[in-house]
Amino acid sequence: MxxxxxxxxxxxxxxxxxxxxxxxxxxxxxxxxxxxxxxxxxxxxxxxxxxxxxxxxxxxxxxxxxxxxxxxxxxxxxxxxxxxxxxxxxxxxxxxxxxxxxxxxxxxxxxxxxxxxxxxxxxxxxxxxxxxxxxxxxxxxxxxxxxxxxxxxxxxxxxxxxxxxxxxxxxxxxxxxxxxxxxxxxxxxxxxxxFAAEDSVVTVMSGEAPHNINDHGSTSAEGLMTTFAHTIAQPGANTIYGKGPYMVVVGPEHAATFARDGWGVDKLRDELWLRARVPLAHISDENLATYAATGHHPTGDFLTIARGPQDIHIAMAGGPGKHSAFIPSFGGTAVISTRVKLPA
Amino acid sequence: MVGVVIATETFKPLVLAQAKARKVDPHLVVVKHPVGGLNAEELAVRIEEAYAGVLKEMEA
Amino acid sequence: MRIVNPGFGITPAGAEQATEGKVDWLNDPIVLFGNSKPNARELLEGVKAKLGLVRRTDNIDFIAKTSASQGAPLDMINDAAKKYRIALLALGD
Structure with a gap:
């Protein structure tokens, strides 16, 4: 250089x-x-x-x-x-x-x-x-x-x-x-x-490549949530101990089902917070000891992969099909949105 | 203050590149990779390596 | 043919190296600075135990940054710099 x-x-x-x-x-x-x-x-x-x-x-x-x-x-x-x-x-x-x-x-x-x-x-x-x-x-x-x-x-x-x-x-x-x-x-x-609807905004997060969430069978928000939560609750997620945000990018057909059943973004986020948790039975004893040593203690019978619902970010993207995506983050990062400054 | 960095050989290039970027001459003790995931017996070997490196720094 | 260097950047002002000063390896207080990675504490504590063969260890303490993925808080670094003359830092995995 x-x-x-x-x-x-x-x-x-x-x-x-x-x-x-x-x-x-x-x-x-x-x-x-x-x-x-x-x-x-x-x-x-x-x-x-x-x-x-x-x-x-x-x-x-x-x-x-x-x-x-x-x-x-x-x-x-x-x-x-x-x-x-x-x-x-x-x-x-x-x-x-x-x-x-x-x-x-x-x-x-x-x-x-x-x-x-x-x-x-x-x-x-x-x-x-x-x-x-x-x-x-x-x-x-x-x-x-x-x-x-x-x-x-x-x-x-x-x-x-x-x-x-x-x-x-x-x-x-x-x-x-x-x-x-x-x-x-x-x-x-x-x-x-x-931001205002007419603003153009770029949002960044230090994340993994998207993980697919396939659900062709569920016909209700409740059914979709079961698939979403268990796909997201991974014992190998970085955020199981380096707590931080994650993104869920809902595909349009899944989004339509959630919306038809009256689920807004807040409901989706709150349910993910409560349900996308990793059961202790899925985590090795050695890992549990390591997490405890660095201050990451179980919540009941689970470990969370976020600090709270505020860490869960929902967007909608994609085309026809019964797929959505989970984008885990690095952990010690944030989701940051910046307005694009355009020439006057 | 004197800082001695104990890193595995895998992270040596990172330490050196960082030090170069900051125009710092690092005190670096390199041990075999990895440290994480080792049992007590394996870790004892790394501790020996790290201690030997720290002793060298003390004598330098 | 002239191009713009894609690696060009300016070193910030005030990025000069801090001076270390002399230390007394046999008596000065030492901080073992863990990075919250598995076995980092065990490694540093193991070194401390061995240092007992050649120097006092009652003024060697362990601290760790709270997150493996984030830098240590500035307060933690400043406090350590005030209290100790030598730091043994664990880096990487």
Whole structure:
């Protein structure tokens, strides 16, 4: 990592550029778009309106410039108009309660989960529906990837050095989706967090890749809750001792069933708090002793995987089908929502 | 204050990279990985390694 | 061909290294700083027991950050820095 902001790399063709970038350690393993001065300038111009400074990025602890952030966004394949959303996501990640340093240095598989709300989803073409966690949408792929590349290149979170994840996760390439506000029976996530409906908001959490919750058979909220609670109550969850938040992303068909039976988000969250608990019989004696030694004591015959209902965050995304998703967090982290600052 | 970091070999690159980022020359005692998940007999070997490293720091 | 360096960043002002000063390894108080990972306390306490062969141990104490996944609270670090001259810190797994 050179200390110079502008680098003269000579004349490189496409293949030579890829080799050069990989040699510098800039790549996530996939090809990168060259961050020429002109392409970076276009990206930076799109961020006018967001001129606050940034905190140092862990673990390397250096302060980024708008240019170095934009260079990563260009390399990720982002369009210039995505840049304000990338910056909003980064600001959330740099909030101390996100615990970036811990989430980068851990052996856990966490990655920055990025969820977008508000009108910007449609303006940018963020996929909120079918296959929303998957491939095929430039905005989802490159916004998520840009944030990862920033953490790699400015933050220094190099796998095997400062990123100590035991197995990593596909989510470490890119993990960005939008809430399916249009089909949700509930108020949008950002509105429930106090933002205006017309605000565009990026929410981040240091999370695992989504875990599927399949329930084709249940026809009631009560039935769905049985499946949801027991899928979520995992003895191997990080949050069984590193207590913290988790996300439940309800698919539209499951959401419709919950709503038809009168279950709002608060009810869903309260029931998950009461029911998504890990029975002590599912936990080894050695683990129980370890948890007790670090202050994590059972509640009755269970261990919880959150500190309270406030740790349980509900959103709605996806397309047709009887699937939802559980996104466990690293534990010592927070769910942080940041309004996107757009040019006036 | 003098700080001596006791880490397993797996975490040595992290400690060194962190120290470099902070321009610190770390006092580092490296033991074999892992420490977690070991029984008392296995842990005793790690304690010996860690103690030997701390003794070296004392004598340095 | 000129590109913008994607790794460029500015070192914050005031990030200079603190000085350590001299310590008396045989008498100065030592804090064993656990990271709340399994066996970390046992490892540090084991080292303390062995240190009894070469130095006093009545002023060697164990403390631990409350969460394995989060940094130690600043108050805890500052208190330890005031009370002890040497820290043995457990890091990683």
């Amino acid at each position: 050179s200390e110079t902001e502008i680098l003269d790399i000579g004349e490189l063709d496409q293949e030579a550029w890829q080799d050069y970038a990989i040699e510098q350690g800039w790549s996530d393993g996939l090809p990168l778009v060259m961050p020429t001065e002109a392409s970076v300038a276009r990206m930076v111009a799109a961020a006018h309106g967001d001129n606050e400074g940034f905190a140092p990025i862990s673990p390397r602890q250096v302060i980024p410039t708008l240019q170095s952030l934009a260079a990563n966004a260009v390399m990720a394949g982002a369009k210039a108009e995505y840049f304000p959303a990338i910056l909003a996501g980064l600001r959330g990640i740099l909030d101390p309660s996100y615990n970036l340093h811990g989430s980068m240095a851990t052996t856990h598989s966490c990655a920055p989960m990025v969820m977008i709300n508000g009108p910007l989803r449609q303006a940018l073409g963020v996929n909120c529906g079918t296959n929303c966690f998957g491939q095929g949408w430039r905005a989802n792929a490159s916004i998520g990837r840009a944030i990862q590349l920033i953490l790699l290149n400015v933050g220094g979170g190099r796998p095997g050095v400062m990123d100590r994840s035991t197995q990593g996760s596909p989510a470490k390439y890119a993990f960005c989706f939008g809430e399916n506000e249009e089909e949700s029976p509930w108020a949008p996530f950002h509105v429930r967090r106090g």
